[in-house]
Amino acid sequence: MNFSLRCHLCGTGFPPTAAWVCDQCLGPLEVTYDYPAIARLVSRELIESRPKNLWRYREFLPIDGEPRTGLHSGFTPLVRATRLAERLGVRELYIKDDSVNHPTCSYKDRVVSVAATRAVELGFSVLACASTGNLANSVAAHAARLGLSCSVFIPDDLEPGKVAGAAVYRPRILAIRGNYDDVNRLCTQVADRYNWGFANINLRAYYAEGAKTYGFEIAEQLGWRFPRHVVSPVAGGTLLPRILKGFNELREVGLVNGELPSIHAAQSAGCAPVVRALDEGLEFPELVKPDTIAKSIAIGNPADGFQVLRSVRSTGGSGAMVSEDEIIEGIQLLAETEGIFTEPAGGVTVSATRKLIERGAINPEESIVICVTGNGYKTVEVLNGRGVEPIRLGRSLAEFEALQTAATPAPVGG
Ligand SMILES: *Cc1c(COP(=O)(O)O)cnc(C)c1O
Numbered sequence: 001m002n003f004s005l006r007c008h009l010c011g012t013g014f015p016p017t018a019a020w021v022c023d024q025c026l027g028p029l030e031v032t033y034d035y036p037a038i039a040r041l042v043s044r045e046l047i048e049s050r051p052k053n054l055w056r057y058r059e060f061l062p063i064d065g066e067p068r069t070g071l072h073s074g075f076t077p078l079v080r081a082t083r084l085a086e087r088l089g090v091r092e093l094y095i096k097d098d099s100v101n102h103p104t105c106s107y108k109d110r111v112v113s114v115a116a117t118r119a120v121e122l123g124f125s126v127l128a129c130a131s132t133g134n135l136a137n138s139v140a141a142h143a144a145r146l147g148l149s150c151s152v153f154i155p156d157d158l159e160p161g162k163v164a165g166a167a168v169y170r171p172r173i174l175a176i177r178g179n180y181d182d183v184n185r186l187c188t189q190v191a192d193r194y195n196w197g198f199a200n201i202n203l204r205a206y207y208a209e210g211a212k213t214y215g216f217e218i219a220e221q222l223g224w225r226f227p228r229h230v231v232s233p234v235a236g237g238t239l240l241p242r243i244l245k246g247f248n249e250l251r252e253v254g255l256v257n258g259e260l261p262s263i264h265a266a267q268s269a270g271c272a273p274v275v276r277a278l279d280e281g282l283e284f285p286e287l288v289k290p291d292t293i294a295k296s297i298a299i300g301n302p303a304d305g306f307q308v309l310r311s312v313r314s315t316g317g318s319g320a321m322v323s324e325d326e327i328i329e330g331i332q333l334l335a336e337t338e339g340i341f342t343e344p345a346g347g348v349t350v351s352a353t354r355k356l357i358e359r360g361a362i363n364p365e366e367s368i369v370i371c372v373t374g375n376g377y378k379t380v381e382v383l384n385g386r387g388v389e390p391i392r393l394g395r396s397l398a399e400f401e402a403l404q405t406a407a408t409p410a411p412v413g414g
C-alpha cells in the first residue's frame with residue numbers, strides 16, 4: 001500500500017481507514033503517498049497506454065486492489081473553445097467538460113468512483129451522502145452498480161431533474177427540511193452513529209482524491225503541460241484545491257514541468273463565502289445563507305473553504321461572483337458559442353471568467369481552462385421563459401412557405 005492518511009493541519013499520521021478528523025486537533029485528514037515510489041512506477045507512455053477513464057492515474061489514487069466502479073468515468077473532453085474565446089476577447093481558451101462525465105453527467109462521478117471503491121474495500125454495505133443533487137445522482141448510480149444499499153440525503157427544495165436522477169436507481173432518498181448545510185450537519189451525526197460509508201463525510205479523504213483526476217486530465221490533454229489559468233466553481237471546496245494538488249503531484253513525480261497555473265474561484269453572488277473571504281482578506285470563509293439558482297454549488301459553510309483560500313492565494317489566483325442573471329447569460333453564451341449545455345454551476349464559471357478577464361485578473365494573451373462541471377439537461381427549468389419559443393405550425397407546405405415569405409424579403413425581380 002503506497003498511501004496513508006495525514007492531518008492537514010498538524011501533520012499527525014493515521015492508517016487509511018474511514019477516519020475523517022484528526023483526534024489531536026480536529027483538522028481534516030488527507031491522503032498522502034510515497035511519491036518517489038510513484039515516480040519509479042509511472043511514465044507518460046504508461047498512462048497514455050491505459051483505457052480512457054480516471055483509473056489511468058491509479059498510482060495517485062487511494063485504493064488497495066482493483067477499481068470496482070468508474071470504469072467509464074473521467075477522461076472527459078477538453079474542448080478548444082474558439083468561438084467563446086472570440087466573444088471573451090482571449091487567445092487560447094478550453095472547456096474541461098464534465099457535463100458529459102459517465103454515468104451521471106457531472107464531476108461527481110470522479111469522486112464517487114474512488115469513494116465507492118474504497119467503501120467496498122473498507123467493508124461498508126451502505127453507501128450514503130449529503131448532497132446538493134449531483135452527488136446524490138452519482139452515489140445512487142455507483143451504489144446500484146456495486147449492489148450496495150444506498151441512502152442519499154438532500155435539501156427538500158432540489159430541482160426535479162436532480163431528484164429524478166437519483167430516484168431512478170431506487171436508493172432511499174431523504175429530503176431534509178432545510179438547506180445543504182442543515183443536511184450535512186445531520187449526516188455528520190448519522191455517520192458518527194451508524195456504520196455507513198458517507199462519500200463526502202467519513203470517506204471524504206478518498207472522495208477528494210478522485211477530484212485530482214480532473215487536474216491530471218487537463219495537463220495530459222494539453223500535451224503534458226499546464227495552462228496559465230484555471231477557473232473552478234466552489235461549493236464545499238473539494239474540487240479547486242484538488243486540481244492544484246493534482247498539478248503539484250505531476251510536478252513532484254516529473255510528469256509535467258513548468259509553472260503552476262493561477263487557480264481562480266467562481267461562485268454565485270447568492271452563495272459566495274469563499275469569494276467574499278478573498279475580497280475581505282479573511283483566512284476562513286464566514287458562513288452565508290445560500291440563495292441562488294446554482295443549487296449544486298449552494299454551500300454556505302464549505303468544508304474545505306480554508307484550503308480553497310490557500311490554493312487561490314498561493315497561485316496568484318482571484319475570485320469572482322456573478323448574479324443570477326449572469327448565471328443564465330453564462331449558460332446561454334456557452335451553448336450559443338460552443339454547443340455545450342451546462343447547468344447553473346457552469347454558467348457561474350463562464351460568467352466569472354468573463355469578469356476576471358474584464359477586471360484584468362486574467363491576461364487575454366494567456367491560456368485559460370474553464371471548468372464546466374454539470375449538465376444543463378438536469379436543470380432545464382432555470383431557462384423557463386428565456387429560451388427561443390417553438391414556432392407553431394400546421395402540417396402543410398403552404399403554411400411553411402407563408403412563414404418563410406413573411407420572414408425573408410422577396411428577392412428583387414421575383
Ligand atoms: C459538487 C459540484 C461542484 C463543486 O463542488 P466542490 O464541493 O467545491 O468540489 C461544482 N459543480 C457542480 C455541478 C457540482 O455538482
Ligand SMILES: [Zn+2]
Pocket residue numbers: 007008009010011012022023024025026027
Ligand atoms: Zn491534527
